[in-house]
Amino acid sequence: MSKVESTVATQVAVPGGGSLLAKGLNAGYGKIAVLHDISLQVAAGESVALLGANGAGKTTFLRTVSGLMRPTSGRIELGGEDVVRCSPTQILRRGMAHVPQGRQIFGGLSVRENLLLGCRLRTDKAAIKEELEYMLEVFPALAQKIRQPAGDLSGGQQQALAIARALMSNPSLLLLDEPSLGLAPRLVDDLCQMLSRIRDDRKMGMLVVEQDTLLALELTERAYVLQRGEIIMTGRSAELASDPAVVYAYLGGGPEG
Numbered sequence: 526m527s528k529v530e531s532t533v534a535t536q537v538a539v540p541g542g543g544s545l546l547a548k549g550l551n552a553g554y555g556k557i558a559v560l561h562d563i564s565l566q567v568a569a570g571e572s573v574a575l576l577g578a579n580g581a582g583k584t585t586f587l588r589t590v591s592g593l594m595r596p597t598s599g600r601i602e603l604g605g606e607d608v609v610r611c612s613p614t615q616i617l618r619r620g621m622a623h624v625p626q627g628r629q630i631f632g633g634l635s636v637r638e639n640l641l642l643g644c645r646l647r648t649d650k651a652a653i654k655e656e657l658e659y660m661l662e663v664f665p666a667l668a669q670k671i672r673q674p675a676g677d678l679s680g681g682q683q684q685a686l687a688i689a690r691a692l693m694s695n696p697s698l699l700l701l702d703e704p705s706l707g708l709a710p711r712l713v714d715d716l717c718q719m720l721s722r723i724r725d726d727r728k729m730g731m732l733v734v735e736q737d738t739l740l741a742l743e744l745t746e747r748a749y750v751l752q753r754g755e756i757i758m759t760g761r762s763a764e765l766a767s768d769p770a771v772v773y774a775y776l777g778g779g780p781e782g
């Protein structure tokens with residue numbers, strides 16, 4: 526382990542923190558009900574995938590648990606604490622960071638400024654400096670372009686920046702919405718390696734929403750399958766990935782597809 530890695534890793538303590546529990550969650554847009562009685566759990570430090578076809582409700586679930594939408598009913602607990610009425614900022618303070626679909630980086634700001642926005646709630650300057658060094662080590666392409674406007678980055682680099690920015694808050698649980706969307710296969714492999722490294726270095730939990738089923742199953746220990754707003758299946762990722770019938774029937778493509 527490098528010096529930067531070991532310093533950052535020792536700052537991260539997740540005893541019981543970082544666990545997410547959604548119980549009987551219902552949510553939607555106005556009168557349109559999208560999520561129906563969802564129960565889903567991510568233990569502290571665990572990696573979990575939420576899979577499903579277009580429109581199944583994956584983004585709606587992430588938006589609801591991260592405080593961007595209010596559920597119509599149900600419980601959301603973070604580290605055992607009820608957060609159903611918390612704002613996105615309060616949820617971020619409690620250690621859950623969300624990388625939204627579409628990256629939402631600030632193209633007119635530099636790469637460095639974007640990264641620093643990720644730790645706007647932190648005041649520990651020395652730790653922020655170490656965090657920045659760690660991010661630039663994990664994402665070397667960002668180090669090379671640190672002073673450039675983020676809008677000049679390639680799609681893969683922008684995705685790396687969006688993830689690194691969320692990590693700058695030092696979360697105990699990271700929500701990722703379609704991290705591979707729009708990336709070439711080689712970049713998806715790179716991203717997968719970076720995410721695995723960060724997860725292992727930080728002992729951080731991850732909840733990954735992906736349409737690239739096999740990628741998500743490779744990155745995670747357990748998975749849930751969402752269909753039309755309902756959880757229709759859950760199991761160990763390795764078992765789901767090695768069951769072609771499951772992949773074909775529920776996830777839109779076999780191992781070849």
Ligand code: ATP
Binds near residue numbers: 559580581582584586
């Ligand atoms: P995708 O991968 O396409 O984003 P998803 O599984 O994340 O799919 P959601 O984006 O959560 O699905 O959408 C679930 C349902 O909610 C869809 O029927 C969608 O049309 C609807 N929906 C999403 N956003 C809104 C909105 N702002 N207002 C009304 N309906 C919405």
